[in-house]
Amino acid sequence: MQDVGKLAQVSAMTVSRVLKNDPGVSEATRERVFAAVDRLGYRRNQTARSLRLGGSGMIGLVVTNLANPFYSRLALGVQEVATEYGFRMLLSNSAEQSEREPDLIDGLVDHQVEGLIVVPAGSRQQHLAGAMRHVPVVLAARPPAGLDTDCVLVEDFHGAREATACLLSEGHTRIAFLGNPPALYTGAERLRGFWAAHEEAGVEPDSTLIRQGLVDAATAERAALDLLDRSKGPTALFCTNNRISQGAIRALYRTGTTLPLAGFDDFDLSDVLGLPLTLVSYDADEIGRQAARLLVDRLDRREGEPPAPRRVTVPTRVIRHGVPSGGPRSAPPSPA
Amino acid sequence: MQDVGKLAQVSAMTVSRVLKNDPGVSEATRERVFAAVDRLGYRRNQTARSLRLGGSGMIGLVVTNLANPFYSRLALGVQEVATEYGFRMLLSNSAEQSEREPDLIDGLVDHQVEGLIVVPAGSRQQHLAGAMRHVPVVLAARPPAGLDTDCVLVEDFHGAREATACLLSEGHTRIAFLGNPPALYTGAERLRGFWAAHEEAGVEPDSTLIRQGLVDAATAERAALDLLDRSKGPTALFCTNNRISQGAIRALYRTGTTLPLAGFDDFDLSDVLGLPLTLVSYDADEIGRQAARLLVDRLDRREGEPPAPRRVTVPTRVIRHGVPSGGPRSAPPSPA
DNA sequence: CTGTTAGCGCCTTCAT
DNA sequence: ATGAAGGCGCTAACAG
Numbered sequence: 001m002q003d004v005g006k007l008a009q010v011s012a013m014t015v016s017r018v019l020k021n022d023p024g025v026s027e028a029t030r031e032r033v034f035a036a037v038d039r040l041g042y043r044r045n046q047t048a049r050s051l052r053l054g055g056s057g058m059i060g061l062v063v064t065n066l067a068n069p070f071y072s073r074l075a076l077g078v079q080e081v082a083t084e085y086g087f088r089m090l091l092s093n094s095a096e097q098s099e100r101e102p103d104l105i106d107g108l109v110d111h112q113v114e115g116l117i118v119v120p121a122g123s124r125q126q127h128l129a130g131a132m133r134h135v136p137v138v139l140a141a142r143p144p145a146g147l148d149t150d151c152v153l154v155e156d157f158h159g160a161r162e163a164t165a166c167l168l169s170e171g172h173t174r175i176a177f178l179g180n181p182p183a184l185y186t187g188a189e190r191l192r193g194f195w196a197a198h199e200e201a202g203v204e205p206d207s208t209l210i211r212q213g214l215v216d217a218a219t220a221e222r223a224a225l226d227l228l229d230r231s232k233g234p235t236a237l238f239c240t241n242n243r244i245s246q247g248a249i250r251a252l253y254r255t256g257t258t259l260p261l262a263g264f265d266d267f268d269l270s271d272v273l274g275l276p277l278t279l280v281s282y283d284a285d286e287i288g289r290q291a292a293r294l295l296v297d298r299l300d301r302r303e304g305e306p307p308a309p310r311r312v313t314v315p316t317r318v319i320r321h322g323v324p325s326g327g328p329r330s331a332p333p334s335p336a
Numbered sequence: 337m338q339d340v341g342k343l344a345q346v347s348a349m350t351v352s353r354v355l356k357n358d359p360g361v362s363e364a365t366r367e368r369v370f371a372a373v374d375r376l377g378y379r380r381n382q383t384a385r386s387l388r389l390g391g392s393g394m395i396g397l398v399v400t401n402l403a404n405p406f407y408s409r410l411a412l413g414v415q416e417v418a419t420e421y422g423f424r425m426l427l428s429n430s431a432e433q434s435e436r437e438p439d440l441i442d443g444l445v446d447h448q449v450e451g452l453i454v455v456p457a458g459s460r461q462q463h464l465a466g467a468m469r470h471v472p473v474v475l476a477a478r479p480p481a482g483l484d485t486d487c488v489l490v491e492d493f494h495g496a497r498e499a500t501a502c503l504l505s506e507g508h509t510r511i512a513f514l515g516n517p518p519a520l521y522t523g524a525e526r527l528r529g530f531w532a533a534h535e536e537a538g539v540e541p542d543s544t545l546i547r548q549g550l551v552d553a554a555t556a557e558r559a560a561l562d563l564l565d566r567s568k569g570p571t572a573l574f575c576t577n578n579r580i581s582q583g584a585i586r587a588l589y590r591t592g593t594t595l596p597l598a599g600f601d602d603f604d605l606s607d608v609l610g611l612p613l614t615l616v617s618y619d620a621d622e623i624g625r626q627a628a629r630l631l632v633d634r635l636d637r638r639e640g641e642p643p644a645p646r647r648v649t650v651p652t653r654v655i656r657h658g659v660p661s662g663g664p665r666s667a668p669p670s671p672a
Numbered sequence: 673c674t675g676t677t678a679g680c681g682c683c684t685t686c687a688t
Numbered sequence: 689a690t691g692a693a694g695g696c697g698c699t700a701a702c703a704g
Binding site: 041043044045046047048050051056057058066067069072073075076079088089090091092093106107108109110111112130133134246249250253267268269271272273274 | 377379380381382383384386387392393394402403405408409411412415424425426427428429442443444445446447448466469470582585586589603604605607608609610
């Protein structure tokens, strides 16, 4: 800034003022300064500003798996709103390893993020309480456990119940449940919805058809293959997330079986699989946007009484795909 | 730090030393300091450190579309290596709007990132030259245009040629080309590979079957529908990326047609579509990892002669999926 | 082994 | 309309 000032024949202070759009600078000076800035390719040091102004202009986001479109959409939603309010996003991926999460969060706090949005990887959230001593924290996709803070959730229970009810209303009574670990909120909640739909339909779920603790498409595929192999197998499947659905679909494909499948999360090409699918869809971007809004709102009110913990819910809707309406596909054409 | 020092009955300087693992501190003092740190929940201010030490410990990543699994994988690869070398990742999404890119990059430079990895959104790269005055820049997925810097590419030409050759070797002579804008490097390069395969096979490509400028699945779907509707249509399709392949697949599905399809990028569930697919697959994480390595290497050599621009290529391999080997699928079971 | 001094780049405050 | 002084939190360099 000194250098720029020298070139423009003013003090560093005046350069600072120009760059801040401070009104009290003469037009002539202003122009000389901008010219000097351009010529030197000068850029203001945001680190020094942060130190002086006491705010880094960054918020931190911790997701469990960025490779899952769900979380990358969520990240985009966060960024959209963050940008709108002049924040940048520092992103960390916990790779679903809850033991890494505390370090990631500490690191973000060290970098002076002004707030955090976290998709907690595990059920222990004590480290989050530590972070909250420094900055506001908003949880996404999973609720706080023993923590007083905001969160954004999807209608896990409601969505699971509704999708399950679709299968039940078609007469299915042997629906397999393929779920993620019940220690995860979504896992427990979606099972609860599955169960509630059964109760409402007066159908007793067959507990031998319930598989929990599936962590990815591969484990889901194995579980589904096992179920399909049984003498008294399911007539339909319910999957608690996109990866599990994909694993189950792979199992169906490998065994040449067509079974109605209901599941949480829509995914690419779900409409062209030619399978009877009932998917609980929702706007993952919106989870991120809402979380960012809650966070920004808390930041706005840093002085003054912090608002009571809020819980925002993003709605779900059920999408149904059928088998192809037309006749069977034509065979691959002979190239001749 | 003063506060911690007071509680531990030492000066701020000693606290600094303890937190830095400076060897010259007595064990007793060390313990008192840690105790005080814990009690106060103290965290070192990384912003102030950055200012003092002259390095933010952050690198910036700019991608064009985080919602595309290709880029989220790339981001994970970058983060993996960045973390390994003690850097955090500041992420920006240009949403494929090249006019926004300069601002994003300036912002990252302002935040004192020590280096940048960029997937350039457009063909104009002048703003990158500006950024290079401040920090090293590595390009990913697209090469530099009039810029002296490192980049990481996939074997665009080779992959496209190989996949196209597969179709040609099966006797196809009327292969449609569904491509992204030719102004994009990948678009041009993959068309070149498509064309080269034809020349090598002694087949003249039908230029009426070539569609370029497709930007997403929807435009690709329309283009494919149009081609399929022609009296003398293609007997196979070549698509230059995952979104275009998905659009084309949707068109095939809607029209009840089964055509062999070759394309760049593998995608989820490609193996269970029951379509004859020939996909050029590669490790998107690896692009990110390599880019990060090139960047870190440049950072290591900040003093001294900067290395000549390097170009790293990530290999591709062709994956083939067939139609189901078994008989036709069983019909959906009656729930009764 | 520990403390003091000074300054990283910027901006708030006060002076001119 | 512009400049000078001081300090944000930290640490390298230099005492002691």
